Amino acid sequence: xxxxxxxxxxxxxxxxxxxxxxxxxxxxxxxxxxxxxxxxxxxxxxxxxxxxxxxxxxxxxxxxxxxxxxxxxxxxxxxxxxxxxxxxxxxxxxxxxxxxxxxxxxxxxxxxxxxxxxxxxxxxxxxxxxxxxxxxxxxxxxxxxxxxxxxxxxxxxxxxxxxxxxxxxxxxxxxxxxxxxxxxxxxxxxxxxxxxxxxxxxxxxxxxxxxxxxx
Ligand SMILES: O=C(O)CCC(=O)C(=O)O
Numbered sequence: 001x002x003x004x005x006x007x008x009x010x011x012x013x014x015x016x017x018x019x020x021x022x023x024x025x026x027x028x029x030x031x032x033x034x035x036x037x038x039x040x041x042x043x044x045x046x047x048x049x050x051x052x053x054x055x056x057x058x059x060x061x062x063x064x065x066x067x068x069x070x071x072x073x074x075x076x077x078x079x080x081x082x083x084x085x086x087x088x089x090x091x092x093x094x095x096x097x098x099x100x101x102x103x104x105x106x107x108x109x110x111x112x113x114x115x116x117x118x119x120x121x122x123x124x125x126x127x128x129x130x131x132x133x134x135x136x137x138x139x140x141x142x143x144x145x146x147x148x149x150x151x152x153x154x155x156x157x158x159x160x161x162x163x164x165x166x167x168x169x170x171x172x173x174x175x176x177x178x179x180x181x182x183x184x185x186x187x188x189x190x191x192x193x194x195x196x197x198x199x200x201x202x203x204x205x206x207x208x209x210x211x212x213x214x215x
Contacts, residue, residue, distance in 0.1 A: 014108060017168055020182035021158060022109035028101055028148050029175030035150060035209070036201060038095040039121060042066045045092045046084045048123050054078070060128035061208075067094040067118035069214050071137065078137050080118065080214045094119055101177075102146045102211035109179035111144040116211035124154065124194040124206040132163055132190040139215025144181025148209040150174055151202030152194060159188040174199065 015023045028035065048062035051073040065071060069080040070091040084091050098119050106114035122130065135145060149172040156178065159167040165188065172178070172191075180187065194206055 017170065018158065018180075018184060018187075020184040021180040021187070022178070023170060024105055024108055024177040024179065026173075026175045027105055027108065027177040028150075031097060031101060032150055032175055032201060034097045035101070035148070036207070038097060039150075039207060041095070042092045042121065045089070046070070046087060048121075049086060059130075061122040061124050061130055062128075063123070064121050065118060066092045066098070066121070067116065069118050071118060071120050071214070080137060091118075098209065098211070101148065102209075105146045105148070105177045105179055106144050106181075109144065109181075111179065111181050114143055114146070114211075114213070116143070116146070116213055118212055118214050120210040120212070122208040122210070124152075124191070124208070125204060126194055126196045129193040130190045132157065132159065132167075132188045134186045134188055135210075135212060136186055137214070138212050140213045141185045143213035144179055144185065146209075146211040147178045148211075149176045150207040150209070151199045152197045152204070152206040154194055154206055155192040157190050157192065161187060163188050174201070 017023050043064055046064045048064050050058045050062050052058055052075055053073055054077050069082055071080055102116050103114050153171055153173045156170045156172045157167045159165045
């Protein structure tokens, strides 16, 4: 597979939902089987786990990572680390199909030369959600974020630089991709609670791949 394969997918529709924020409907649809197989390999090395927040709560989404670094959270704060704290080994490498998808989606949205060094993988079960937050633990904000949805649908919220700014709500479905960067790179976003359902490829789950350049 090459980045061109993604870039030439005429089936996908893209929409700019805010300045520097792009919704690429079904952009990853032709590649979901390969992406899900890669997730299975990653979780066999670095299992999904529910991370503790600095406030002492547990996040409802289960998380793992691949790439040169991985994001994690515990009682001491949010940060990137070179090793998985569960295994004390390096995080699994980023599969080529992940990198190609992330780069071609970024390019489609007008962000050339995206070089993600981490893919955070969220797994949502019924009742899981991700509250409004900014992605701000990275050193490099010049590069965009590419976010890929697999499995059950969920409502994504995208706001502004302040938590209480007005929000757009978008239903994200299997194969949809959102890309944001530039002036929107640190805008608040999150997802509402996952509703019960059964997806042909992911069963009762939704997966999200979030590609970033941590720096
Ligand atoms: O699951 C999603 O679509 C959003 C994930 C997210 O916001 C994050 O990992 O920072």
